[in-house]
Amino acid sequence: MATETKVLNCINCPLSCELTATVEDGVVTNVTGNFCPRGAQYAKEELTAPTRMLTSTVRVKGGRLPLIPVVSAKKLPKGRVVECAEALRSVSVAAPVHVGDVVAANILGLGVDIVASRDMEAV
Amino acid sequence: MSELYDVIIVGGGPAGLTAALSAQQNGAKKILVLERDREPGGILQQCVHNGFGLHHFKEELTGPGYAQRCYDLVKDLPEVEILVDTMVLEVRKDKTVRAVSPTRGVMELHGKSVVLTMGCRERTRGAIRIPGTRPAGVYTAGAAQRMVNMEGYIPGRKIVILGSGDIGLIMARRMSLEGCKVQAVLEICPFSNGLTRNIVQCLNDYDIPLHLSHTIVAIHGKDRVTGVTVAKVDEKSRPIPGTEFEIDCDTVLLSVGLIPENELSRGLGLQMHPLTSGPIVDQRRETSEPGIFAAGNVVHVHDLVDFVSDEAEIAGKFAAKAALGAGGGAARDLAVTTGENIRTCVPQHLRLGAETESVRLFMRVTQPLRGKLKLKVESGGEEVFSKPLMIAKPSEMIAVDLPEAKVGALTSDLTVSLTEGN
Numbered sequence: 001m002a003t004e005t006k007v008l009n010c011i012n013c014p015l016s017c018e019l020t021a022t023v024e025d026g027v028v029t030n031v032t033g034n035f036c037p038r039g040a041q042y043a044k045e046e047l048t049a050p051t052r053m054l055t056s057t058v059r060v061k062g063g064r065l066p067l068i069p070v071v072s073a074k075k076l077p078k079g080r081v082v083e084c085a086e087a088l089r090s091v092s093v094a095a096p097v098h099v100g101d102v103v104a105a106n107i108l109g110l111g112v113d114i115v116a117s118r119d120m121e122a123v
Numbered sequence: 124m125s126e127l128y129d130v131i132i133v134g135g136g137p138a139g140l141t142a143a144l145s146a147q148q149n150g151a152k153k154i155l156v157l158e159r160d161r162e163p164g165g166i167l168q169q170c171v172h173n174g175f176g177l178h179h180f181k182e183e184l185t186g187p188g189y190a191q192r193c194y195d196l197v198k199d200l201p202e203v204e205i206l207v208d209t210m211v212l213e214v215r216k217d218k219t220v221r222a223v224s225p226t227r228g229v230m231e232l233h234g235k236s237v238v239l240t241m242g243c244r245e246r247t248r249g250a251i252r253i254p255g256t257r258p259a260g261v262y263t264a265g266a267a268q269r270m271v272n273m274e275g276y277i278p279g280r281k282i283v284i285l286g287s288g289d290i291g292l293i294m295a296r297r298m299s300l301e302g303c304k305v306q307a308v309l310e311i312c313p314f315s316n317g318l319t320r321n322i323v324q325c326l327n328d329y330d331i332p333l334h335l336s337h338t339i340v341a342i343h344g345k346d347r348v349t350g351v352t353v354a355k356v357d358e359k360s361r362p363i364p365g366t367e368f369e370i371d372c373d374t375v376l377l378s379v380g381l382i383p384e385n386e387l388s389r390g391l392g393l394q395m396h397p398l399t400s401g402p403i404v405d406q407r408r409e410t411s412e413p414g415i416f417a418a419g420n421v422v423h424v425h426d427l428v429d430f431v432s433d434e435a436e437i438a439g440k441f442a443a444k445a446a447l448g449a450g451g452g453a454a455r456d457l458a459v460t461t462g463e464n465i466r467t468c469v470p471q472h473l474r475l476g477a478e479t480e481s482v483r484l485f486m487r488v489t490q491p492l493r494g495k496l497k498l499k500v501e502s503g504g505e506e507v508f509s510k511p512l513m514i515a516k517p518s519e520m521i522a523v524d525l526p527e528a529k530v531g532a533l534t535s536d537l538t539v540s541l542t543e544g545n
Contacts, residue, residue, distance in 0.1 A: 009319045013177050014427055014519065016319030052324065055172045055185055056300055057272050064162075066275040069171035069187045078328065085300040099191050117171065118187035 008046060010039040019043045051075035055117070056088050058103055063095030063120040070103050073113045084108055095122035129446035130439070131220050131234035132156045133211045133387060136165020137428050138240035138419025138435040140193035145439030146238075147202045150447055155232065156197075156205040157222055163205055164190030165242055167428065169269045172293050174320075178429035189428060214239070214387050216412055235446035236414040238438050239388060239402070243381040243420040245290075251379050253285075255341040260348035264290040264378040268297065277301055279374025283351050284308045285339050287315040287322075288518070289426065291378025296325035298376075305331045306370050309353060311338040311360050314491050316518045318426065339375070340367060348373050381424045391415065398467045399423040405456075405474045406482045408438035409445075416442045423469050423485065426520055430485065457502075457533060462540030464488050466517070479531040483524050488515045488541055497542050498523060503535035515541060 003024045010017040015035060021043040022030040028047050031040040045051055054076055057067040076084055084107050093103050097120040104114040129151040132139045135158030146154050162168065167175070170186030177183055180192055197203045209224040218234040245263040262270075262278050268290065270276040280303050284291045287310035295305045308326060313336050315322055326333055334353065340362050341352040355366035383401040385393075393402040394411035401422040402410040408418050418438035419431040453474035461468050466489045473482060484500070492515045500508040500523075507529050515521065521541075 009323050011320040011324045014174070014318050014320060016323075018319075018514075052328070053173050054300075057171060057275075059275070065273060067273060069185060069272065071171075071173055071185050071188070081328075082300065086302070089302075099188065117185040118168070118191050 006043075006047060008043060010034060010042045012036075012038045012042055021047060023047060050078040052078045052081050054081050054084050054114070056085050058088050058114075059092035060097060060120050061092055061094045062122050063097070064123050065120065068093065068097055068103070068120045069117045070114050071117045072107070073115050076107075076110060076112055080108060080110060084110070084114075088114065095120050126153070126233075128153045128155045128232065128234045130154045130236050130238060130442045131218070131232055132238045132240055132439075133214065133220065134158065134165070134240035134242055134419075134421070135160075135163035135205055135207070136240065136242050136419070137167055137189065137193050138242065138421070138431050138438075139163075139165070139238070140190075140197055141432040141435035142238045142240055142416075142418055142439035142442065143197050143203045143205075144193075144200075145436040146443040146446075147197070147200050149440045149443035151443035152202050154203045155234070156203065157209045157211050157220070157232075158205065158207045159210045160207065162207055163194050166265070169265070169272045170293070171272045172297070175428050178427065179432045186428075193432070211387060214391050214415070216391060216415075218414060236416065236442040238408075238435075238442045239410070239415065239417040239421050240419050240435060240438075241384045241387065241421045243383045243424050245377070246380040246382060248377060250382075251377070253339050253342055255351075256344060258342070258344035258346055258348045260344065260374045261342060262374070262376055264288075264294045264376045267374075267376050268294055271297060271301060277303065278376075279348075279372075280304065281306060281372045282374045282376060283339070283370050283372040284376045284378060286310065286378035286380070287312075287317050287333060287335075288378045288380065289317040289321055291376065292317045292321040292325040294376055294378065295331050296329060299329040299331070305329065306372050307331065307353075308333045309337045309339060310335050311356055312336070313358075314516070318518060338362065342375060348375055351375060381420065383421045383424060385421060388417070388421070393417075396423075396467070396471060399469065401469075403471045404469065405453075405472050406437075406470045407441035407474070408434060408470070409441060409474070414442075414445050416445075423467060423487075425485075426518060430520060430522060433483065434485075455534065458536040459484065460536065460538050461486075462499075462501075462538045464490070464492060464515070464541040465539050468539050473530070473533070473537070475530065475533065479527055481524050481527045482530050483522055484539060486521045486523075486539060486541075488517055488521070491516045492541065492543065495544055497544075499540050499542060500525065501538045501540070502533050507533065507537075512541070 167186035167190040354362035
């Protein structure tokens with residue numbers, strides 16, 4: 001049985017807990033150093049199927065400002081984040097937009113919506 | 124506009140908006156927030172990344188999302204008026220506020236109390252004296268962030284970032300997501316000044332090299348930046364001859380620190396602290412001038428907006444109380460001084476009366492420490508409070524709460540220190 005120890009930093013919150021994970025045959029069996037349960041969950045995901053939130057901006061037509069900030073409603077597979085950001089460059093929405101409105105549904109077929117992270121009034 | 128306000132708040136960012144809400148909740152009837160930008164929300168509007176609000180709103184928000192929350196909580200309150208596009212020119216000791224806006228011209232406003240929440244601004248190339256030519260393409264990271272996230276422009280394609288503070292790290296990822304190539308992040312200190320989570324998700328995720336103990340010794344280019352010369356520095360931050368190398372780039376972003384924006388405070392003659400560069404405040408966030416309060420980055424640069432909001436709640440509450448004539452009555456004025464390994468502590472003193480409440484102390488350490496650490500608060504040579512810590516970094520503010528019972532019993536000056544071992 002192959003056992004290895006991996007050290008990584010949790011990215012869930014600014015505490016950035018330093019985690020030590022024990023990995024046996026590709027399965028995370030133990031995590032220490034986390035102040036909260038999210039740290040253990042993070043280590044398990046990060047070492048098997050890492051995910052990230054995506055934040056970016058898209059163009060808005062007829063709004064008070066030219067851009068509106070957006071965020072993925074859930075975490076995306078880490079390896080697809082850059083592709084998603086590229087896809088957002090051709091997206092544009094019409095004002096008014098409200099916080100939480102979907103600006104790109106089911107991006108790249110990943111099952112995650114990209115939503116507005118603020119209101120944008122029309123002018 | 125000649126009426127008398129209970130509380131006038133200078134700055135409509137997260138600190139100002141939260142102070143307005145807190146003042147309203149504590150009985151103030153006429154509250155005015157003055158914001159110089161085109162909309163409320165402050166710098167958060169351009170911080171489109173997430174990670175805000177975990178403490179204060181108990182959920183993870185983006186910067187604009189956090190600003191929206193703060194604004195939504197006050198926008199429909201009849202007691203709160205917000206003026207945008209309004210620049211405050213002067214605050215006087217009698218709480219007269221002179222401001223100007225394109226639609227209203229010059230205004231002279233009167234408050235019973237004033238809360239200063241002007242935030243901070245970035246240090247520039249001039250502040251760190253980088254030699255070389257003066258081509259286009261050198262921006263502060265925050266200016267570039269506003270261009271990319273709010274105005275819709277890309278400042279350049281091939282980028283070198285000087286300084287590993289959080290804004291620099293966040294911009295490294297942001298530029299990468301917009302298809303730019305971030306060549307390197309350089310940090311003059313032997314440690315990063317940003318949160319570890321940002322090193323992981325902003326640099327490591329995008330394979331961006333971080334060169335610690337390195338700085339830019341020359342910027343090249345005539346009309347536009349063409350590259351930089353980088354050198355390793357010694358323990359006194361002096362470039363080491365012979366270690367220079369070149370990096371090709373068209374843009375240099377500077378993330379080299381923030382300065383509390385205190386022209387108005389200095390104009391008022393407030394007592395300032397040399398290390399925080401902000402006004403000296405007591406636990407109510409009252410400055411050296413009675414009835415003038417301050418909170419957020421104008422007092423000391425925070426790393427978490429959540430703590431800015433916490434501080435603004437305090438300032439707004441006591442500004443309202445002062446306006447309603449319910450403040451004061453401080454019998455003891457105790458200094459809070461910094462001991463071993465602590466660089467700054469806010470508040471710098473406690474003014475305690477008959478009524479006491481728990482007091483939160485915000486501290487920054489002088490250097491990174493890890494292991495068995497003990498944060499200690501002493502009063503009159505005796506330990507009154509302690510907290511074990513495992514890790515302390517200059518980039519991460521430490522907050523501890525002195526319980527009400529302990530605060531009530533204090534009679535002499537306090538010293539806070541962080542010691543290794545027991």
